Amino acid sequence: RIQPAKPHAKNWDHHFSLEASSRRVSTLKSSAKTPQADVISLGVGRPASEFYPWQSMIMPGATDSHGTRTEANQGDAALPMICTQGESAFDLRTALDYGPSKGLAPLLRFVHQHTKLMHNPQYINWDVSLTCGATSAIEILLRMLCDRGDSILMEEYTYTGAMEAARPLGLNLVGVEMDRDGLDPVALDKRLLQWDVASGPKPKVLYLVPCGQNPTGITQPEERRRAIYAVVERHDLIIIEDDPYYFIRLSGPFHHADTTEKQHVTADKYLTDLPLSYLSLDTSGRVLRLDSTSKIIAPGLRCGWISGCSQLIAAFTAHSDFSTMGASGPSQVMLYKLLVERWGHEGFFQWLMHQSRRYNERLNTTLDACRRYLPIEICNWTVPECGMFLWVEVDWKKHPKARREGVGIDSALQVSIEGSVHARAREEGVLVSSGSWFAVSKTNQDRTYFRLTFAAAPGHKLSRAVECFGNAVRKEFLKKR
Ligand code: PLP
Structure with a gap:
């Protein structure tokens, strides 16, 4: 019919x-x-x-009342990663349950240690929270820190996701001039000094991508970062340091014509060559740093972390409680298995070097x-x-x-x-x-x-x-x- x-x-x-x-x-x-x-x-x-670090994935199904494996679980071959209910630190039940928006404790602990190792924040009350990736975190931060009609400062060329998240929130995007070392601190200072309040309130937020900037590829040298931080202190801005490319080092230890030299890069050399982050420089708690697993592990995890002063992190998690409700449990368990159980900090650094x-x-x-x-x-x-x-x-x-x-x-x-x-x-x-x-x-x-x-x-x-x-x-x- x-x-x-x-x-x-x-x-x-x-x-x-x-x-x-x-x-x-x-x-x-x-x-x-x-x-x-x-x-x-x-x-x-x-x-x-x-x-991506995973080749295959297995999620064992439930057993029936006789302890026999149910259909979905038959025919397992190599099992690179298994997470079972009742396992110790991080079991599948926890991963599949509602969890804290901030992230599940065993993984969060690793991220906290990682942040301390990498950035050693210069004030006492700092904290971390997991995110559903940097883009989602940017959107939450803009809602948290800005009202409609506010202006936000950005590099004159920047990540389209940040612009496209900000515009529907009614924010006015102000692109600050760049030169070969990235955002120009003199231009930034001038913009803020000459800000005409008739055009709207003076900006409170500077969004920037300090390493391998998207799209220009620029990595800001240390003096540039210090100069920008000084301007930001003078004008009392909050910095959103969006840094997904931080660990992907192209020059420094890896950029040798001689391949034998390349192989001898130690984790210490790799780590000391990493740029000084804004989070490491910050003494006021005005930097909110975004890390993402997207470019270094796998983007489909939709997982990253934010670090900064406890008050701002608490406001971030409070927002997440009613929006994303935190990163997905299965993604968190995948990361836990890899980062904590398999790699540890040293193994993670080896992976990043690789x-x-x-x-x-x-x-x-x-x-x-x-x-x-x-x-x-x-x-x-x-x-x-x-x-x-x-x-x-x-x-x-x-x-x-x-x-x-x-x-x-x-x-x-x-x-x-x-x-x-x-x-x-x-x-x-x-x-x-x-x-x-x-x-x-x-x-x-x-x-x-x-x-x-x-x-x-x-x-x-x-x-x-x-x-x-x-x-x-x-x-x-x-x-x-
Ligand atoms: N931030 C910048 C600067 C990017 O270039 C990208 C990806 O293209 C992202 C964030 C996206 O990160 P995520 O996948 O964590 O949302």
């Missing part, structure tokens, strides 16, 4: 809150949607599955390909010290249209050149991210960039991907008038 066609549901736009109506789709996620099978992605900073080495190999392949395939008269880039991004400047003023029409202050021409290079790269078979997606303010950007990530594509395709991008730039810039 032919069923009558079903109607569409009503449109509910008119019932949306101000927040929901102003929400936009995620720029990066929509750029990565439905990729053609033959397009290689240098676009989205999503680690390839070879970076990840850094692998990212470093990918970076080297990408850099070799850039030198070989990108036209250096049009493109330039800086080698990142941390993270997974290469920020390539494409000199749009060398485009035939710009030369013909004059560069003036015509940003429409620049935008169209950026769009054409992006589209042409896709046609050539590579997905890259356009720099303007990351710009806090869409005006006043007189440079054109593309962000290439070497984390996501299969390693053996990285070189080909850069070649495709180089072809796109060449064809776009050298095309007939």
